[in-house]
Amino acid sequence: MNPSHALPPIVLSEEERAQFLEQGYLVRRVLDEAGIARYVAAVEADRRERGDAQRMSNLQFLQPAKAIRGIQDVICNADILAIGRDLLGEGIIIDGASLFYAEAGVDYRQGWHRDVLQVPDDQVDPAWFSESYHYNYVQMNLPLTVDGCLWLVPGSHRRALNAPERAIFGNTEKMAPVDAAELADGLQLVLQPGEAVFYNNYTVHRGYGGTLAQRRITVHLGFHSSQYPPTCHFGVLDHTEYTLDYLASLDPGVREALRAHLVERARHPEVNVFHAYHQQFLKQEFKTT
Numbered sequence: 094m095n096p097s098h099a100l101p102p103i104v105l106s107e108e109e110r111a112q113f114l115e116q117g118y119l120v121r122r123v124l125d126e127a128g129i130a131r132y133v134a135a136v137e138a139d140r141r142e143r144g145d146a147q148r149m150s151n152l153q154f155l156q157p158a159k160a161i162r163g164i165q166d167v168i169c170n171a172d173i174l175a176i177g178r179d180l181l182g183e184g185i186i187i188d189g190a191s192l193f194y195a196e197a198g199v200d201y202r203q204g205w206h207r208d209v210l211q212v213p214d215d216q217v218d219p220a221w222f223s224e225s226y227h228y229n230y231v232q233m234n235l236p237l238t239v240d241g242c243l244w245l246v247p248g249s250h251r252r253a254l255n256a257p258e259r260a261i262f263g264n265t266e267k268m269a270p271v272d273a274a275e276l277a278d279g280l281q282l283v284l285q286p287g288e289a290v291f292y293n294n295y296t297v298h299r300g301y302g303g304t305l306a307q308r309r310i311t312v313h314l315g316f317h318s319s320q321y322p323p324t325c326h327f328g329v330l331d332h333t334e335y336t337l338d339y340l341a342s343l344d345p346g347v348r349e350a351l352r353a354h355l356v357e358r359a360r361h362p363e364v365n366v367f368h369a370y371h372q373q374f375l376k377q378e379f380k381t382t
């Protein structure tokens with residue numbers, strides 16, 4: 094479903110795939126002006142009901158109590174799914190879906206981290222951060238306003254922390270303190286509305302805007318391919334809330350995507366423990382209502 098887009102879905106070039114594999118990120122435009130305006134209007138209508146946030150909101154917009162119906166079909170966007178297939182393989186399954194929202198003036202700073210924050214230390218395997226590890230997950234940030242909040246260290250997903258990173262992380266693989274020294278290799282991605290960044294969330298990265306100069310509205314998604322075993326990151330959506338009544342109330346494309354998620358979760362009960370860790374983590378880090 095991609096009503097404002099009549100062209101065939103994007104297909105990535107070899108160079109783009111290689112960039113994602115080696116550098117850990119790739120930027121492509123996936124929404125046109127009409128698509129951006131439609132989603133901004135839906136978010137604004139939702140904000141009028143929810144009120145202002147003093148922190149960055151991380152609203153899981155596919156969950157029944159937090160649903161923002163007018164943006165849900167972004168998970169069916171043909172270009173996003175085609176890029177996901179080119180990066181991971183067939184059987185693209187939606188996993189995470191949040192809306193990052195903050196008004197200008199909100200202070201937003203995370204420490205540099207890899208997305209293993211939810212995993213107990215003794216279960217973090219150094220082999221995950223190596224060239225030979227098959228990482229079956231991709232995250233995507235799709236801003237609807239100009240967004241310079243995502244920073245990453247290109248290529249850092251394929252190696253252990255280097256000396257400057259180790260110096261700020263200390264004896265953990267997870268996260269550096271928020272006031273740690275800067276990383277000279279850190280790259281700030283400044284994205285225009287409609288431009289999406291697809292990234293490997295084992296790269297050293299962070300959300301960091303300081304005091305936001307302008308409002309941030311960014312759709313944040315995660316995908317997995319059913320062709321390969323899940324990583325410990327698979328299991329972000331709270332599938333236990335997807336009742337038959339809720340599914341019946343959704344747009345058909347969204348319903349099918351969540352059904353596919355449920356089928357994949359049933360195939361991989363081993364990720365349930367990571368799901369619980371992740372829900373706990375979200376509550377600590379963000380405003381989630």
Ligand SMILES: O=C(O)CCC(=O)C(=O)O
Pocket residue numbers: 193203208234242243294298299300301
């Ligand atoms: O874009 C952001 O604000 C940060 C995203 C992030 O760090 C994450 O999802 O782990």
